[in-house]
Amino acid sequence: MGQVMATTTPTAVDPLSQCAKCGACTAVCPVYKVSGNEAYSARGKRHLKEVYGDDTPSPVVEDIFSKCLLCGACASVCPRHLDITDDVQQARQDFSAFYGEHGYQKFLARQALNRPYLLGAARVLGKQAARLLFDRLPIDSGLRLRLAMFAEDQPEGADKNVTLPRPARSTDATQIYYFPGCAATYLYPEISRSVVELLDTYGYRLTVPDGLACCGLAMGASGDKDAARRAARQNIRILEAGEGPILVSCGSCYAQLIEMADQFAEDDPWRLRATLVAERFVEISRFVEEIQRESETTPDKTLEGQTIFYHDPCHMRFAVSVTDEPRTLLRNAGATLLELPGGPQCCGQGGLFHVGAPELAASIRDDLMEKIVALNPDIITTNCSGCIMQLKMAAAASRSNIPVVHLATLLKTADQGA
Ligand code: SF4
Ligand code: SF4
Numbered sequence: 001m002g003q004v005m006a007t008t009t010p011t012a013v014d015p016l017s018q019c020a021k022c023g024a025c026t027a028v029c030p031v032y033k034v035s036g037n038e039a040y041s042a043r044g045k046r047h048l049k050e051v052y053g054d055d056t057p058s059p060v061v062e063d064i065f066s067k068c069l070l071c072g073a074c075a076s077v078c079p080r081h082l083d084i085t086d087d088v089q090q091a092r093q094d095f096s097a098f099y100g101e102h103g104y105q106k107f108l109a110r111q112a113l114n115r116p117y118l119l120g121a122a123r124v125l126g127k128q129a130a131r132l133l134f135d136r137l138p139i140d141s142g143l144r145l146r147l148a149m150f151a152e153d154q155p156e157g158a159d160k161n162v163t164l165p166r167p168a169r170s171t172d173a174t175q176i177y178y179f180p181g182c183a184a185t186y187l188y189p190e191i192s193r194s195v196v197e198l199l200d201t202y203g204y205r206l207t208v209p210d211g212l213a214c215c216g217l218a219m220g221a222s223g224d225k226d227a228a229r230r231a232a233r234q235n236i237r238i239l240e241a242g243e244g245p246i247l248v249s250c251g252s253c254y255a256q257l258i259e260m261a262d263q264f265a266e267d268d269p270w271r272l273r274a275t276l277v278a279e280r281f282v283e284i285s286r287f288v289e290e291i292q293r294e295s296e297t298t299p300d301k302t303l304e305g306q307t308i309f310y311h312d313p314c315h316m317r318f319a320v321s322v323t324d325e326p327r328t329l330l331r332n333a334g335a336t337l338l339e340l341p342g343g344p345q346c347c348g349q350g351g352l353f354h355v356g357a358p359e360l361a362a363s364i365r366d367d368l369m370e371k372i373v374a375l376n377p378d379i380i381t382t383n384c385s386g387c388i389m390q391l392k393m394a395a396a397a398s399r400s401n402i403p404v405v406h407l408a409t410l411l412k413t414a415d416q417g418a
Contacts, residue, residue: 025074042074069350072318092223178206183385217256255315301334313384349390369394
C-alpha cells in the first residue's frame with residue numbers, strides 16, 4: 001500500500017490585510033520625506049515584514065524599524081487601514097538597546113524613563129549649563145541646541161515663582177486628579193503650575209497624586225513593553241483610588257493613557273481596571289473648551305493683537321483627533337492664528353526617535369521651523385511636552401527668538417491678564 005504523504009495547506013492570508021503598494025503612506029511619512037529612503041516608509045516596512053515575517057531581526061532590520069516616529073500619519077491615509085505602529089513596536093521589542101545607531105544613547109534614555117526623577121536632575125544640570133555655556137557656544141553647536149530645551153520661554157506676565165499646590169483630597173466635584181507626565185513634573189514644572197493655576201480660574205482644584213509613573217509611551221515605543229505595563233499598573237493602582245475626570249496636559253501622554261487597556265491580555269484582570277481608569281482621562285484643551293462653551297460667557301480678549309502659531313502634536317492629530325479645541329481657545333482669547341500653507345507637520349521628536357535618529361529628527365524639525373519662521377508668529381504654542389522640547393531646539397537651530405510655550409501657560413497668562 002502506498003504511503004499517504006502528509007500535505008500542509010498554506011495559511012490563507014486575507015489579501016485586504018496586505019499592503020496594496022499604493023504609496024499613499026509615502027506622501028505623508030515625515031521620515032520618508034526627509035530621507036527619500038523607501039525602506040523607512042510604511043510601505044517599505046510592510047514589505048520587509050511580508051517577505052521576511054518575524055524572523056530574528058538583524059542590525060539592518062533594526063535600523064529600518066528604528067526609523068519611525070510612530071506618528072500615525074501613514075495609517076490615517078492607508079486605504080487598507082494598515083497601522084505600521086503596532087508592527088514597529090512589536091519588532092522593537094526584540095531589538096537590542098545597544099546595537100544599531102546611537103544604541104548607547106537609546107539605552108540611557110530607556111533607563112531615564114524607568115526612573116523619571118532622573119529628568120529632574122537633568123533639568124537642574126541643563127539649566128546651569130545653559131546659563132554658563134549657551135551664549136559662549138557656536139550658534140550651530142549640537143550641545144547649544146540640546147541646552148536650548150532648558151531655555152525659559154515664559155510670556156510676559158507669567159509668574160515663575162509659583163509653587164505647585166497639592167490640595168487635600170475630598171469628594172468635592174471641583175477637585176480633580178491631574179496627570180502631568182514626566183516632562184511637566186521634572187523637566188518643565190512651569191507647565192504643571194500653569195495648568196493648576198489655569199483650572200483654578202475656572203473653579204477647579206487639581207490634585208497630583210503621589211507616586212505616578214511615566215505614561216509608558218516612550219517605553220512602549222522603544223520596544224520595552226514590560227516597562228510600559230509596569231508603569232500602567234502603578235498608575236492604575238494610584239488613580240483608581242479617585243473618581244471623576246483625570247486631567248492630562250500632554251497630548252502624547254493622553255493618547256497613550258486612553259489606550260492603556262490594550263497593554264493587557266483579554267483575560268488579564270488588569271484590563272478591566274485599566275479600562276475603568278482610562279475612561280476618566282480628559283485632555284486639557286477639550287476640558288477647558290467645554291467649560292467655556294457651557295458657561296456661555298465670552299472670554300476676555302487678552303491675546304488680542306498677538307499672532308500665535310499652534311503646533312499640532314501628531315498624537316493629537318492622528319490618534320485622538322483633537323485639533324479644533326486648542327485653536328478655539330486661542331481664538332476665544334483674541335489671538336490671530338497662523339497656519340502652515342501645506343497644513344500641520346511633524347516636529348521630529350517622536351519619543352526616542354530624536355535620540356536614535358538625531359540627524360533625521362533634526363531635518364524634520366528644521367524643515368518645520370523654516371516654515372514657522374516664515375510666518376513670523378509672536379509665540380509658538382502646543383500641548384505636548386515632547387513637542388515643546390523639540391520646538392525649543394528648533395527655534396535655537398533657526399536662530400530665532402520666538403518663544404515656545406505650553407498652551408496652558410499661554411492661556412493662564414491670558415486669563416490672569418484679565
Ligand atoms: S508612523 Fe509616521 S514615521 Fe512611521 S512609517 Fe508611518 S508615517 Fe512614517
Ligand atoms: S498606504 Fe497602506 S496600502 Fe498603501 S502602500 Fe502604504 S501601507 Fe501599503
